Amino acid sequence: MNELPIQRVLQGLLERLGSGTSAVLIAEPGAGKTTQVPLAFLNEPWLEGRKIIMLEPRRLAARSAAEYMSRMLGEQTGETVGYRVRMDSKAGRNTRIEVVTEGILTRMIQSDPELDHVGMIIFDEFHERNLQGDLGLALALESRAVLREDLRLLVMSATLEAEPVAALMGDAPIINCPGRQFPVETIYKPMAAGYKLEQHMAAVISEAAVAHPGDVLAFLPGAGEIRRVQAELERGGLPADSVIRPLYGQLPQKEQDAAVRPDPENRKKIILSTSIAETSLTIEGVRIVVDSGLMRTQLFSARTGMPYLATGQVSRASADQRRGRAGRTAPGVVYRLWSLEVQDHLRQRNLPEILETDLTPLALELAAWGVTEPESMLWLDPPPEAAYERGRELLYRLGAVNENGTITSRGKRMAGLGMHPRLAGMLLQAAEIGQGSLASTIAALLQERDIFHCGSLDRDADIRGRLEAVILWERRGIAAANTDEAALKRVAQESRHIRKLLGISDGEDMDIEKSGLLLSFAYPDRIGQSRGDGRFLLTSGRGVEFPRAQLLSRCAYLTVAEVDDQKGAEGKILLAAPLSIEDLYRYHTEEIEEELIVEWDSTSGSVKARNQTRLSAMVLRESSASQPSSELVAEALLTGIRSEGLGLLPWTKQAKQLRQRLQLMHLADPQWPDMSDEALLECMEDWLFPYILGMRNRADLQKLQLTSILEHMLGWDRKIRLDQEVPTHITVPSGSRIAVDYSDPAQPVLAVKLQEMFGLYETPRIGHGKIPLTLHLLSPAQRPVQITSDLASFWKDGYFDVKKDLKGRYPKHYWPDDPMEAVPTKRTRPR
Structure with missing residues (x-):
């Protein structure tokens, strides 16, 4: 004992915790911390006869540490030193040191927040950073801060970074101890x-x-x-x-x-x-x-x-x-x-x-502690917000918390069972319908590795076969073919332990055909509806399938307890049981919703209405609905337009030009309405909704007068200003009134025969003279011979080259030597 390295630092550790309430011990492997430290504190005056609780992450380590310390004292395990793990304990009224696993510590603190009988908690191997270890430390720190300022807390580890946990514990002193390591x-x-x-x-x-x-x-x-x-x-x-x-x-x-x-x-x-x-x-x-x-x-x-x-x-x-x-x-x-x-x-x-596991159990424990916001507690790593919220949503679905996250009476009973909330919720609900014994066996099976000897993807997924094997073992002591006898024994032992917790007699009848129903109490998000060929849609919206054909493949409904979801678009069902539609309606009534679905059908180009009976993502029943409100139909039409685009609307040439003219004004002044596709689709409720009330399909939409609808967006004053600044047509020197092309609002185009522009020196402008038109000067065959926004420069430098090229091809047309003095004409020659 004296040869162990921990002996060199024990006195300093005793002094630190004699004058303070926290410490961090970093002891290398082989130092002897697990078995020597608890014994060293047994006679400390501040302990005052209270217990030392030492937390170990694993049951084997807890039991081994207790047995080793007992041998050192020359005693039997359960006297001065004992242990408590799930379904096994050796501890008595005189036990001063209890080595426990993490779930046991959580239950102790939850049932007695003041920890009256405890003087010290030791967190061993804290570097493993298990969820329950983090939770146990957070609860202990809060208990000490509020109720037990004299409670000693010691964190021990071989490889932990000491500074963060020391800071978390209020700048606790750090003691380092080298190990005894051979090469x-x-x-x-x-x-x-x-x-x-x-x-x-x-x-x-x-x-x-x-x-x-x-x-x-x-x-x-x-x-x-x-x-x-x-x-x-x-x-x-x-x-x-x-x-x-x-x-x-x-x-x-x-x-x-x-x-x-x-x-x-x-x-x-x-x-x-x-x-x-x-x-x-x-x-x-x-x-x-x-x-x-x-x-x-x-x-x-x-x-x-x-x-x-x-x-x-x-x-x-x-x-x-x-x-x-x-x-x-x-x-x-x-x-x-x-x-x-x-x-x-x-x-x-x-x-x-x-940081990477299911936080539903943590959310339940915090709710039982009276905490709805985990950030109010001390953590080395706070629970990730999204994962924690998912856990709380599941608790609400299981009836463990209300909408505010406050624990319910059912939630308190679930927390007291000390197992995953899914299984705890199933056990309580099953007991209410007289199937607590069956639920106990199911819970035991789900916490054990498969009792059948077979590969995970080759096995029969029906949990009922496993239940029959367990019942045969419990009642007659016979191990069914292809079963793991050791696993059978553990399942039977765990099942008896759960029944004892629930106060259920071993002789209660078990209706194995209710297995799928009981699983649905634990996994309401994994109730599955057949899609054919062994494929199912879960209430969560997830698709799953059997890896191979089996009897369960033909079920209309089932509940999935275990899924291989590591790869592929659809998870592989590993464990499930059939669920009757009668049980589904009877026991999940509160979750089943009647809904009127009014939506756009792109195939028919119309709005379809139907009544649906739904359980989350699953549609249980559906029928046509005859008279949905015009508002709902109009909303569905808008959805259709958003999915298929504005091309679903009747854009006449006039409507298109108006939209383009308005977009030019928006580019010049953002106070004008944005006519881009994105903007119009986003605010259709404002400009289009009133005009489609009473419409139902693509043909109805073709009756819309989009020009009038867009003008209505402007008001009278803006319409006058639009006509003044961005006219639809420009009168050219020949007297022709030619439409302006606003296809590119940033660069409006006027396409006009070259001869019709004779005598005009400057480029025509719009927007109170601020925006020059891009002129497409056309040949007699209506083909562009020059594109310019500077007409004066064209007359001076480009006209004569164009004239030379075109005069030979169009000799009958008018090609004056001085375009500024010529008579503009839309004919072959001026009269």
């Missing part, structure tokens, strides 16, 4: 092309086990990979005196203990573990680490509104933690299944869970 050699073994992970991992483990002394700790992303690597290793390549020990959170306690403790036959252990062994645990005898470099985390898709499991590269901090496992008790070696180049590009740390 560890690092060997990079990137996977060659064509190899699968399990093949490469098994090969490297075999190589390392033969080449080096000590036990092997191999890190893999999940239980599936562990099973496949184990199968590869069992084919051969390991030393004869070795034994394979899986280690992951869902294993039975006995198997976890076998992986952590020394082998009773002194064999070489090959421990295949998830990141559960990354921190907190010291596994005696491990001198070899083989790291796949992968980890599995639950992320939340903002695109689909659904959570999903993702496998990704570990951070540099996690890789270093794993490497350190090899040097706890003696020199070791780590094999990394990636290259040195990849190592140089690893991100420094894992992203805090609060």
